[in-house]
Amino acid sequence: MANITLLVPNDELFxxxxxxxxEMKKRLFMMKVIxxxxAVSEARQAINQGTDIIIAxxxxxxxxxxxTDIPVVEIVMTxxxxxxxxxxxxxxxxxxxPNIALVMFKNMTCDMTGIGEQCHVQLKEYLVQNPELLKAAALQAVEDKADLIIGGKTVLTIADNAGIPALFMANTEDAMKxxxxxxxxxxxxFENSDIPAHAVLEKGKSSGKRKEQFxxxxxxxxxxxxxxxxxxxLSKTDCPKLILEPxxxxxxxxxxxxxNHSKHSQEKLVSYECIKGQSSYDDLYGRQGRVNDSLRGTLVIDNFQYMDVRSQKKLLEILMFRxxxxxxxxxxxxxYLIPELYAxxxxxxxxxxxxxxxxEDIPYLSNIYMQNCTERYGMYHVxxxxxxKKLQGFYWPGGRIQLESxxxxxxxxxxxxxLKVTDVCELYEELYGGDIGPEANAESGKIPDTDYGPRAVPDFNRGINSEEDKPFRSSSENMMESENPSMSFGIDQKEAASGNRTITVGDLEKxxxxxxxxxxxxxxEKTAAELGISKTTLWRKLRKYGLL
Incomplete structure (x- = not known):
């Protein structure tokens, strides 16, 4: 049986x-207040003495x-x-x-989704990973006029100095159990399998145990x-799987x-990337090819749209065996596909x-990115x-990468x-100026010829049109859009037909x-507010496009 050691910061937890x-009729290898x-030296000493798992x-x-590399089970508030x-x-x-602020380390609490509504309170979380940010988080809770603050000793001291009621966040016996x-x-x-002792299981934090996220x-x-x-x-079977993410x-x-969730999880994950204009046949199906290398495991083919016809025909044959x-x-x-493979x-x-x-994910992701950045740079912003809400209305063709940056x-x-509306609007205008589009070329301002097609560029005000952005659209539809892009953007028909008119990002903005x-x-004034820019910027753009 693996040896379990408890290392805790106070006598109450002990x-x-x-x-x-x-009550559980169990014994630990070692228990210690540290x-x-x-903490690190105590943990290493415990490891040297034979500890396999630490509770902290x-x-x-x-x-x-x-x-350290030892598995750590965290004591989490239920x-x-x-x-x-x-x-x-x-x-x-x-x-x-009431407005209640919870100020503590992120790994000490459970999933708090819906607790505020359930308890009929305005619950605001100030969760940190860097200890240097704990004081700043508590001061921010004071500045936000919390009616009561819940936290540890440092937080309680700050709340007391500010004259705000506070409660000590104490772990319960259920959390310890x-x-x-x-x-x-x-x-x-560890005892009943070949899993090495340094493998760490994912901790659950909702009611003591949260379902593992896929x-x-x-x-x-x-x-x-x-x-x-x-x-x-799909992961539970060997059916073919096609992931679409432009x-x-x-x-x-x-x-x-x-x-990891397939029956092949203990075998190899073999990757291959198709290159536009090059045959994948030998790399995939040769004697030393990726298909043979992934015999019992999983074969991943990236940039699949570039696979040549010969390789596609062979792939169709092996899909039932891999x-x-x-x-x-x-x-x-x-x-991009031969009809049989597409079918x-x-x-x-x-x-x-x-x-x-x-x-709807944008505010949620923004909070996560804010927290990660403030902890990484030792700053504290809210x-x-x-x-x-303003971020949610902005145009993010670069997806999560653009939003996080x-x-x-x-x-x-x-x-x-x-950080207020004016802050995000000014920075968005400074960085993108309303000119950014999904495939905009920074130097020429032209939309390059990609398989997204001009109509895949969502309108700033509407967001993506779900009917226009569905996968597997017919070739005739794409051909019509490719041959006559003016259908989407109201470009002068004669100019478009003559081939002398190139659709630019400026056309989209105008x-x-x-x-x-x-x-x-x-x-x-309403137009500027709708577009998320200042009236001065709107005036400049109207003048730029001759709309004044």
Whole structure:
């Protein structure tokens, strides 16, 4: 049996562990109260003495995980324990719908989704990973006029100095029991399998144990959930799998998850990337090819849209004998495939929705990116709800990568804590000036000839048109758009027909300005607000395009 050691920062947690172990009739290899400053040395000493698993909490757990390879089971506040704490706070305050701030380390609490609504309070979370940010987080809670603050000793001191009621965030016996149970479950895994002792299980934090998430990236939208659910179901079989993602890198998370949840998870994950204009036949099907290399594992073919016809025909033959995941950086995959292969794959396509299609994820992702950036750079900023709403209305053709880069720049260059609508609007205008488009060429301003097609460029005000952006559109539709792009953008028909007129990003912007002015009956103030730019910028653009 693996040896389990408990390392905790105070006597209260030690007592909780002692009582829980007596009730559960279990014993640990070692139990010790330690100082945070010596957490790493204490952990290494325990490892040298034979410890296989450590139970720890908060900052101590984070430090031990960072500087050692030993599995660490974290003591996490249970959902019911947090609800009980909030109900106690309501009794202390004696008021309806109070503003309660929770200031603590991120790894000390459970999934808090819906707790505020359930308890009828305005719950605001200030969760940090860097200890240097804890004081700043508490000061921000004070500045945000919290009615009561829940946290540790440092937080309580700041709240007391500000004259704000506070409650100490104490772990419950249930939290300790859950951690002990998880540690023994991990020990049983080591005992009954070939998994090495340095493999760490994913910790659950909702009511002591959260269902393991299939993919390792954050999202809340129903469209993304539908894609994830389909991927999870397909991963349990050896049917062919086709992932469609024109922009972004989420397909990598899908590939890893589908391989790890398949019956081939203990075998190789073999990758190959098709190159436009080059045959993939020998690389894939030769004696030393990727197909033979992935005999019992999973074969992943990236940029699948570039696979040559000969290789496609051979692929059709082997799909029934291999676990194959195909990745296409296009939505119009039908235009690239032989009919038989398209017929086989179209039933198993997983379309990863773009950020423009899942705009409800933008505030959620913005909070995550803000927290990551503030912790990385040792800064502390918060974004107002109005600013988050404004971000949700902006145009993000570059998807999550663009949004994250924007937030990072915003955090680095802002000289005040509270980031408001004006801050995000000014930076968006400075970086993109309303000129950015999904395939815009920074030097020429032209839309290059890609398989997205001009109509795949979403209107700034409408977002992506779900009917126009569906996968597997017919070749005739794409040919019509390719031959007559003026159908989409109102370009002069004679110029378009003559072939002398190139659609530029300026054309898209001018078209958008005209539409917005028309929708707002010529009111410039409303037009500027709708487009997320200042009236001065609107005037400059109107003058630029001769619309004054």
């Amino acid at each position: 007592r909780l562990a002692h009582d829980a172990l007596q 100082e945070t400053e010596s 909490r908060g900052l101590q757990a984070t430090i031990i995980k960072q500087y 959902r019911q324990g947090l609800i009980n704490m909030i109900e106690k706070a309501k009794r202390v305050l004696g008021k309806e719908n 859950n951690a002990i149970k998880e540690a023994f479950l991990l020990a049983d895994t 993919v390792n990236f954050p999202y809340k939208s129903e469209k993304m959930q539908a894609a994830v659910d389909l991927a999870e179901k 922009i972004g890198n989420l397909h990598k998370a899908f590939v890893n998850a589908m391989h 676990n194959v995941i195909l990745i296409a950086k296009t939505r119009n995959i039908k235009a 086989r794959l179209s039933a198993f396509s997983i379309r990863i929705p773009s950020l423009m299609e899942t705009s 974004m107002t709800k109005d600013a988050e 924007f937030i990072e720049r915003l955090v680095i260059t802002s000289d005040h804590r509270s 078209n958008r300005l005209i539409k917005s002015l028309s929708d707002n009956m010529g009111n410039r």
